Amino acid sequence: MSHPSNPDPVAPPWEKIIPQAVHDMRTPLSSMFTTVAVMRQLQAASTAPPQWERMLEMLERQVQTLSEQLARLQESPASFLKNGETEE
Secondary structure, three states, X not given: OXXXXXXXXXXXXXXXXXXXXXXXXXXXXHHHHHXXXXXXXXXXXXXXXXXXXXXXXXXXXXXXXXXXXXXXXXXXXXXXOOOOOOOO
């Protein structure tokens, strides 16, 4: 990211890109949450195959992890920098 004391005219406008990217990724993520909820309802109604339990648990964990990562990206983009990297 560019700093006010040393602006980089070709640096991308991260303060605009990150919120838009997070928003754009949350849209399909919301659909995934809904799909999991519908699958859970089918499972509860005993119309789903028994092997769905393991798949649903895995899908729920992955969707939750992605949601947490998006929140982290929005709240603290610098936390995604690798050790030793600086915001330039």
